[in-house]
Amino acid sequence: MALRELDVYPRLALDVVAAEGSELILADGRRVLDLYGGHCVNTLGAGDAEVAGAFGAQWRRVSFVTNLLDHPPRAAFLEALEANLPAGEWRVFLSNSGAEANENALKVALDATSRQRVVCFEGAFHGRTAAAAAISDVARSGFPLAPFEVTRLPWGDGAAARAAMDDTVAAVVLEPIQSMAGVRVPPEGFLVELRAACDATGATLVFDEVQTGNGRTGRPWAAQTLGVTPDVLVTAKGAAAGLPIGVTVLSASLASRLPSGILGSTFGGGPTVLAAACVVQRRIGEAAFGARVRTVSRALGEAALRGPVREVRGRGLLLGAVLPEGLGAGGLRGALLEHGILAGTSNDPRVLRLTPPLTLTLEEAARLGTALDSIDGTA
Numbered sequence: 001m002a003l004r005e006l007d008v009y010p011r012l013a014l015d016v017v018a019a020e021g022s023e024l025i026l027a028d029g030r031r032v033l034d035l036y037g038g039h040c041v042n043t044l045g046a047g048d049a050e051v052a053g054a055f056g057a058q059w060r061r062v063s064f065v066t067n068l069l070d071h072p073p074r075a076a077f078l079e080a081l082e083a084n085l086p087a088g089e090w091r092v093f094l095s096n097s098g099a100e101a102n103e104n105a106l107k108v109a110l111d112a113t114s115r116q117r118v119v120c121f122e123g124a125f126h127g128r129t130a131a132a133a134a135i136s137d138v139a140r141s142g143f144p145l146a147p148f149e150v151t152r153l154p155w156g157d158g159a160a161a162r163a164a165m166d167d168t169v170a171a172v173v174l175e176p177i178q179s180m181a182g183v184r185v186p187p188e189g190f191l192v193e194l195r196a197a198c199d200a201t202g203a204t205l206v207f208d209e210v211q212t213g214n215g216r217t218g219r220p221w222a223a224q225t226l227g228v229t230p231d232v233l234v235t236a237k238g239a240a241a242g243l244p245i246g247v248t249v250l251s252a253s254l255a256s257r258l259p260s261g262i263l264g265s266t267f268g269g270g271p272t273v274l275a276a277a278c279v280v281q282r283r284i285g286e287a288a289f290g291a292r293v294r295t296v297s298r299a300l301g302e303a304a305l306r307g308p309v310r311e312v313r314g315r316g317l318l319l320g321a322v323l324p325e326g327l328g329a330g331g332l333r334g335a336l337l338e339h340g341i342l343a344g345t346s347n348d349p350r351v352l353r354l355t356p357p358l359t360l361t362l363e364e365a366a367r368l369g370t371a372l373d374s375i376d377g378t379a
């Protein structure tokens with residue numbers, strides 16, 4: 001019997017053999033418009049020429065070296081990242097995935113505050129490793145115990161957050177816009193309230209920008225789009241345009257309280273991945289790039305508000321199309337696939353997610369509207 005992977009993903013029946021920009025090319029030659037973008041990973045679209053050049057050149061120059069040695073792509077990446085970060089003095093730790101970057105953020109917050117309690121939110125998703133799963137809203141995390149005390153609060157409830165916060169809280173961790181939960185933008189003032197509560201109690205405010213980061217909301221970080229700066233900003237997914245990366249950015253004052261030796265990684269910060277990641281930071285940092293994302297966002301939002309869709313929410317190119325009662329996002333995704341468009345579902349059965357490459361064109365955005373017009377709402 002042929003060796004098979006565990007059956008953990010319900011795979012779609014699409015035989016993808018190639019991809020270009022925002023399109024997947026199937027074995028039979030059909031092209032599918034990818035409005036899912038590999039779960040927010042394909043920041044610059046498939047096969048971006050500049051990433052290919054930087055990646056290939058770096059691979060030939062120095063493919064990999066131990067973290068005991070420094071290399072030019074690290075300095076270049078840090079410089080490009082710094083230019084995009086909110087004002088402040090920051091330190092960075094590099095790893096390989098979103099879950100790992102969140103684990104490191106938690107480790108830093110727990111260690112620096114010498115506290116044991118972490119506040120998180122219903123609907124959140126932060127990854128599947130032990131600490132990240134403990135603060136995620138997953139039905140079965142696979143771990144019998146959380147590695148610290150967890151207080152889970154309703155999303156957007158400022159009063160509940162105020163009541164839960166005291167000097168036992170090490171960290172408050174959240175996605176500034178909850179993605180998997182169905183693209184839930186925080187209510188006005190909520191993030192400001194969390195920032196104030198953390199300042200008052202000495203807790204660490206952690207933004208998980210694994211999906212919202214890297215230009216997705218029309219600025220480099222949702223922290224900037226929503227106007228609140230955390231103490232720790234975590235990203236991954238689109239940060240290296242399709243190569244594995246985890247980035248934990250922490251305030252210099254938090255970093256100064258860390259003993260050395262609690263963080264480490266074999267692959268994190270390797271030169272080839274950082275050569276690609278540097279291209280991403282430079283591109284998303286261009287003012288015209290963000291402006292374009294905001295323009296295409298408006299076009300995609302208008303296109304999405306057609307056919308059976310009742311509301312579109314989100315920021316930039318992280319949009320949720322909300323369906324009326326009785327209609328399922330799974331059914332609508334199937335109907336869109338028949339029109340050659342791939343979209344994402346979410347943990348809310350009524351919300352379809354649109355997280356395309358940030359290089360999506362206006363013409364491609366319009367294709368969604370045409371497809372939705374011909375879907376009658378019985379999907």
Ligand SMILES: Cc1ncc(COP(=O)(O)O)c(C=O)c1O
Nearest residue numbers: 097098099125126127210211236
């Ligand atoms: C907001 C958020 N945080 C963390 C993760 C975990 O990232 P990874 O799968 O790279 O571990 C995800 C993955 O979907 C995510 O959406």
